Amino acid sequence: MRPATNGYRADDLRGFREVQQLAYACAESVAARLVPGVTEREAARMQREWLRERGVRDWFHLPFAWFGDRTAFAGFKSPLQFFPTNRRLEPGMPFILDMAPIHRGRTADIGYSGCLGPHPLHERLLADLLDHRELILARVRERRPLREIYQEVERLMIRQGYANRHRAYPFGVIAHKVDRVPERRWSPTVLGFGTNALRGLARDALHGHRDGWSPLWSPYRFSDHPPRPGLWAVEPHLGFRGTGAKFEELLVVTDSRDPEESAFWLDDDLPHVRREHKEAQAA
Amino acid sequence: MNGKKLNRQDGTRAGRGARIGAEEHGGGLLEGARERRVATGGIELCVAELGDAERPTVMLLHGYPDSKEVWSRVAHRLKDRFHVVLYDVRGCGGSTAPTPLRGGFTLEKLTDDFLAVADAVSPGEPVHLVGHDWGSVQGWEFATARRTEGRIASFTSISGPSLDHFGHWIKRRVARPTPRRAAQLLGQGAKSWYVYALHTPVLPELAWRGPLGKGWPRLLELTEKVPADGYPTASLPRDAAHGAWLYRDNVRARLRRPRADCYAHVPVQLITPTEDSFLSEHLYDELEQWAPRLTRRTLPAKHWVPRTRPDHLAAWITEFVTGNESGTPVREPAATGKYADRFGGRLVLVTGAGSGIGRATAFAFAEAGARVVAVDRDAGSAERTAELARLVGAPEAWAERVDVADEQEMEKLAQKVATEYGTVDVLVNNAGIGTAGPFLETTTEEWKSTLDVNLWGVIHGCRVFGRQMAERGQGGHIVNTASAAAYQPSRVLSAYSTSKAAVLMLSECLRAELAGRGIGVTAVCPGFVNTNIVGAARFAGTDEEEQRRRRRRTARLYGLRNYPPEKVADAVLRAVVRNQAVVPVTPEARAARLLSRIAPRALRGIARIQPPT
Known part of the structure; x- marks a missing residue:
């Protein structure tokens, strides 16, 4: 176990890791049950129900599901278009499941990309996403300003031939901070986002505004600061001509001077990382 | 296969009581063809074969007024891969005519002919049909008739609708003549003038045997751009006079009472020449209803494509026939782009x-199924483009590292492309660099490098590849990327604007020059598009530090404008399909283009504004 720093004890991190594993288990379970004809709404409900059965009562945001060219946010103009629609899954279609459950007061925010049937381009996108995982970690360890890292990620995407699709998210964020959330009996959501979690984010935004940092990792000036210790849900999202792919997982940033300890992915035992290892071994 | 060999040794065993004799035949347009005669229904058909008889059989059917030699250029391109069979329709070329002529040309009798030939040349295996003009009309009959089931493997239709489908097409439009449908009906009605003319008695025969037959080759050359290479053959007056009965025996009967069960029982590839003077593209609007397994292709050419576009036809026939031979895996990923009918395999x-x-x-063309050669100064990024192009639908894609400003390298590239990949159908001269800064501070070096890439790159491209296109004589298209700066002057873009204005004018001149050869030329003027052109631009009269700052700042402005290059790519494909001359893309580019024509003084005013630095 890595040393706890900046207010997170070892068992704290373990708790976060458990929620993240739970969320990815949900994604894999739902992905395995996706068949042609399932709609985005049904896929989102399947995620919600799976997690509710396992004790999730609060959300950073409710589960999303995007199918087909909606994985690349093709033609998205308003944030309402992120919500699940009645689009049906067809053979060969890529899909993305995105959920952020809160369990025992700890938040996870994950994104899972898959495809119904073999899709060489989609596999290529997933493999190329891993370059971004490495790049982001390396640059955070170098303590480079977040805005600069954002631009470097975007440049890499363009070099790879892809479009940056996380720019379509609110504020164009590639990542945002998550934190512990007090467990309350009443946990309503507004426009898909949990109020308890939003309150934490707003508090961070307010404090950050005073101290010159922001819990949103965006291409804008307010992100022109070195990485802030805490837990960041990082979600690079590639798009290429109607096919999109992303991953989302928690990055732990600490105030340690040792580069190895200053930033690390909370968990390396995740589907998109395992997949890459498997392929590397096969090669 | 066994039965096939058997029959070849003992030709008289072929079905339907046909009598067959074979002889070697050389010379003429179908050089090297094995010729034989097949007797059926009281007449003798002249059949020519090329290529190994053990390979899949492709049967080419000619139209009116033609003989089997119309296919010679295509047949020679197919003979190495297929067993190519051609025959003269009854009454044409080397085939004898029925007596009496009236009633001797019905589609039923033509179906008998086809079956006799098919049984003679490919007794065991179904054949792949390809028909042009009346050959295609016949082909539709064969592909939809019940008694030919199992004898046809696929059908490629060129410029010849099914008379039954045509009958239904007319009926639907007469029954509910919306303005659009009425216009389609009248349009096709006008294009069919020759059909009415052929129904008059005796006169057509007299004309064909007289002045029309004599002047026809020259007429084809002038109006249809058919190259003068020994076709039409000497039998033309007789072919054309007999062939008039094709119309008289079938058209009225079929159009009045079209068959209700005219569904194709084979996969169909429809190749539509878009500039056909005799057939409207709308004839095929509802074709999916009759041919469920339909592949559409379009070709910017006139009616006689077997003479004018043999390479394109041979490529599409090869692809379609190979795809429909059992045991060939379907290609993944399939082309899904909007213009796949036009660019597939190009x-x-x-x-x-x-x-x-x-x-x-490159990606947009790949998505449309084109074969792509990605050329760039940076080998790695070109390789990456080629790799992704294959993933989105290009059957083949290659990367080439070339500096377009280098004449030798371009010559070498052209040679390599011609020998290894073929003649380029669409050339996009897009490479360019940005240069900004006041004229008085721009060095000679900066001028030279700008002109070398932006202008000379285009000139080299047009010269080496344009020459190949012109020599092939089968059309093509050249797209040159100019810029909105080509007509929008600016105090800080003198070098860049000059180079792009030259590209625009070069394109216009070239368009005029190459129009007669069927090669279109387009100048695309994108405007502010979010690419890394500014990231690599030179800002004249600045030191390194200032240069970096300006690049960053300009890149940010382009990012804020955020016009995606994909939209420019779509405009390029659209421009090629529509053969447009000058295509401004972004709204500001279009506004500037309009102003340059109606209010050039306003543009001059804008040119004086000092942009933020």
Whole structure:
């Protein structure tokens, strides 16, 4: 176990890791049950129900599901278009499941990309996403300003031939901070986002505004600061001509001077990382 | 296969009581063809065969007024891969005519002929049919008739609708004549003038045997751009006079009472020449209803494509026949793009394909199923473009590292492309660099490098590949990336604007020059598009530090404008399909283009504004 720093004890991190594993288990379970004809709404409900059965009562945001060219946010103009629609899954279609459950007061925010049937381009996108995982970690360890890292990620995407699709998210964020959330009996959501979690984010935004940092990792000036210790849900999202792919997982940033300890992915035992290892071994 | 061999040794065993004799035949347009005669229904058909008889059989059917030699250029391109069979329709070329002529040309009798030939040349295996004009009309009959089931493997239709489908097409439009449908009906009605003329008695025969027959080759050359290479053959007056009975025996009967069960029982590939003077493209609007397994292709050419576009036809026939031979895996991923009918299998070369507009254009063509050559100064990014192009639908894609400003390198590239990949169908001269800064501070070096890439790159591209296109004589298209700066002057873009204005004028001149050869030329003027052109631009009269600052700042402005290169790529494909001359893309580019024509003084005013630095 890595040393706890900046207010997170070892068992704290373990708790976060458990929620993240739970969320990815949900994604894999739902992905395995996706068949042609399932709609985005049904896929989102399947995620919600799976997690509710396992004790999730609060959300950073409710589960999303995007199918087909909606994985690349093709033609998205308003944030309402992120919500699940009645689009049906067809053979060969890529899909993305995105959920952020809160369990025992700890938040996870994950994104899972898959495809119904073999899709060489989609596999290529997933493999190329891993370059971004490495790049982001390396640059955070170098303590480079977040805005600069954002631009470097975007440049890499363009070099790879892809479009940056996380720019379509609110504020164009590639990542945002998550934190512990007090467990309350009443946990309503507004426009898909949990109020308890939003309150934490707003508090961070307010404090950050005073101290010159922001819990949103965006291409804008307010992100022109070195990485802030805490837990960041990082979600690079590639798009290429109607096919999109992303991953989302928690990055732990600490105030340690040792580069190895200053930033690390909370968990390396995740589907998109395992997949890459498997392929590397096969090669 | 066994039965096939048997029958070849003992030709008289072939079905339907046909009598067959075989002889070697050489010379003429179908040089090297094995010729034989097949007797059926009281007449003798002249059949020619090329290529190994053990390979899949492709049967080419000619139209009116033609003989089997109309296919010679296509047949020679197919003979190495297929067993190519051609025959003269009854009454044409080397085949004898029925007596009496009236009633001797019905589609039923033509079906008998086809079956007799098919049984003679490919007794065991179904054949792949390809028909042009009346050959295609016949082909539709064969592909929809019940008694030919199992004898046909696929059908490629060129410029010849099914008379039954045509009958239904007319009925539907007469029954509910909306303005659009009425216009379609009248349009096709006008294009069919010759059909009415052929129904008059005796006169057509007299004309064909007299002045029309004599002047026809020259007429084809002038109006249809058919190359003068020994076709039409000497039998033309007789072919054309007999062939008039094709119309008289079938058209009225079928159009009045079209068959209700005219569904194709084979996969159909429809090749539509878009500039056909005799057939409207709308004839095929509802074709999916009759041919469920339909592949559409369009070709910017006139009616006689077997003479004028043999390469294109041979490529599409090869692809379609191979795809429909059992045991061949279907290609993944399939082309899904909007213009897949037009660019499927075509060879497209894009310079500056390593990033920005060039890369997006390469992907758009790949998505439409084109074979792509991605050319860039940076080998790695060109390779990347080619790799992704294959993933989005290009059957083949290659990367080439070339500096377009280098004449020798371009010559070498052209040679390599011609020998290894074929003649380029669409050339996109897109490579360019940005240069900004006041004229008085721009060095000679900066001028030279700008003109070398932006202008000389285009000139080299047009010269080496344009020459290949012109020599092939089967059309093509050249797209040159100019810029809105080509007509919008600016105090800080003197070098860049000059180079792009030259590209625009070069394109216009070239368009005029090459129009007669069927090669279109387009100048695309994108405007502010979010690419890394500014990231690599030179800002004249600034030191390194200032240069970096300006690049960053300009890149940010382009990012804020955020016009995606994909939209420019779409405009490029659209421009090629529509053969447009000058295509401004972004709204500001279009506004400037309009102003340059109606209010040039306003543009001059804008040119004086000092942009933020």
